Amino acid sequence: AQKVTQAQTEISVVEKEDVTLDCVYETRDTTYYLFWYKQPPSGELVFLIRRNSFDEQNEISGRYSWNFQKSTSSFNFTITASQVVDSAVYFCALSEAIYGQNFVFGPGTRLSVLP
């Protein structure tokens, strides 16, 4: 079974629209970490956020916000007032296991923000 699901393969929005990227994960560990990464067209992978399983507080960083809900095993990412520069593939990742860290990435969501 896939451990990290990003059901939205591709999303297109018009600039200034808000957009939410979904991430659903599966784990039997009680302690785990969730991450979001951005891969712009230039190809590099940029770290955005890390969240541990004991901290369900939502986080806001500028136009970015993250909603972590353990009850639904989701860690969704919202971009407010999207801009063309937000166009990228966004990956959600899960890190479980106490040692021998092993990231499991979701399949990614390609976001296109149109002018």
Next chain:
Amino acid sequence: DTAVSQTPKYLVTQMGNDKSIKCEQNLGHDTMYWYKQDSKKFLKIMFSYNNKELIINETVPNRFSPKSPDKAHLNLHINSLELGDSAVYFCASSLGQAQQETQYFGPGTRLLVL
């Protein structure tokens, strides 16, 4: 200052050749990784090294051999390249191997096997 660097950025080669990709990190991290990203953008871990010791070795053909001369370097050597090896290979590093450590990625090496 580049945190995680990889060379070369692009690599085009013929089937059957042997090639190496180099990775260096100047973050003082103890753990380094290699990932493969296929044409559908799916990212999968290949290897993980902690202080020059192999920690994770996923199901990867033994034509792929990582080498870590010191904890700041993790090189990837590929023997007898096949068409299916064409992908983007990412190196990454983290402070330690614990699950909470954030991994920082290099810019990727785009390998095309003809």
